[in-house]
Amino acid sequence: PPSRLIAPMATLTEPACPSGPCSCERDGAAEARQGGIEEFTLLVFPCRAGDAGPSARSGVPPKPDGPALAEVTLRRHPLGLAVRLRNLGAPGRGLSDEVGPIVLTEPTRPVPVLGAVVSGASVAVACWLQAALGAERAVELGAGRGLVGFSLASLGIPTVLTDIEPAVCSALRESIGACAVEGGDAGGGADAARPAAALAELAEVRQLDWDDGLEGLNLGCTSGLLVGAELLWADDAVDSLWEAVSPLVLEQDWELVYGASMRPSNALFLDRLGAEEDAELSREGRLVMRPCCECGGWRTAEECVVAHWQRKG
Numbered sequence: 297p298p299s300r301l302i303a304p305m306a307t308l309t310e311p312a313c314p315s316g317p318c319s320c321e322r323d324g325a326a327e328a329r330q331g332g333i334e335e336f337t338l339l340v341f342p343c344r345a346g347d348a349g350p351s352a353r354s355g356v357p358p359k360p361d362g363p364a365l366a367e368v369t370l371r372r373h374p375l376g377l378a379v380r381l382r383n384l385g386a387p388g389r390g391l392s393d394e395v396g397p398i399v400l401t402e403p404t405r406p407v408p409v410l411g412a413v414v415s416g417a418s419v420a421v422a423c424w425l426q427a428a429l430g431a432e433r434a435v436e437l438g439a440g441r442g443l444v445g446f447s448l449a450s451l452g453i454p455t456v457l458t459d460i461e462p463a464v465c466s467a468l469r470e471s472i473g474a475c476a477v478e479g480g481d482a483g484g485g486a487d488a489a490r491p492a493a494a495l496a497e498l499a500e501v502r503q504l505d506w507d508d509g510l511e512g513l514n515l516g517c518t519s520g521l522l523v524g525a526e527l528l529w530a531d532d533a534v535d536s537l538w539e540a541v542s543p544l545v546l547e548q549d550w551e552l553v554y555g556a557s558m559r560p561s562n563a564l565f566l567d568r569l570g571a572e573e574d575a576e577l578s579r580e581g582r583l584v585m586r587p588c589c590e591c592g593g594w595r596t597a598e599e600c601v602v603a604h605w606q607r608k609g
Contacts, residue, residue, distance in 0.1 A: 378399050382395075383427045399443075413441070416584035424553070425483075435521070437522065457503070459503065475496075521551050523554070551606040583600075
């Protein structure tokens, strides 16, 4: 079911939120009664931005610091997941308040780490970009299921989605074709078909190992937007990611938006960005929560940070 495709990370917990922890999730009774979950919703709340290091709350995320900013609906699809994003906060820079359906195809072969799942950080970044930032073109690093990159393409931004794994790249290309079918069958006429048309025209998939640098993308001298979420799983990869993204930001006026869960390697990377004197770093805390329709409690909650890094001036 879709619930098993959300990243089962250490920060996914049953927190003591205003409505209390979910009493159904502990024994799996709710899912057993439903016979598997066909559709569920994630809500994205603001929260105080941490440093992306280990949580001082012993695994219990903070309470939301305001009303929900976005609603994300995920439903089972023959190829994996179909996702809709709805902006509930302030309107963005002329961007659509709703994106989808976006089909996220599951790779046919196992891939390392969590390249085949949808992390809370990627959900937070996709929703943040929908409301906060436009760009002339974009590149997603370590795209995985492609939620962030496909969201940008659906908003009319030419986007290159990259990943090191051939199986992931194949699944991303299949998603582009599947979105066209999904949009055509959505029953919403031209508005429903717009994301599908945008994906077919504006999304491109390329195999890339960012550990080797980004020169192979031939990005030229024009500026754009780099995006990524959950790219670091070890401290020794921080320098490689810095060396990949910093020349574009500091020399060619690209901007970087990065989604980070509470992991030491992410904290080291954000500290490295913040220490650069010629650039400025902003951080916004997000809490991605899945409510339980049975008891009104929270089944999962992932705390993360959305960081925006750009050259000064």
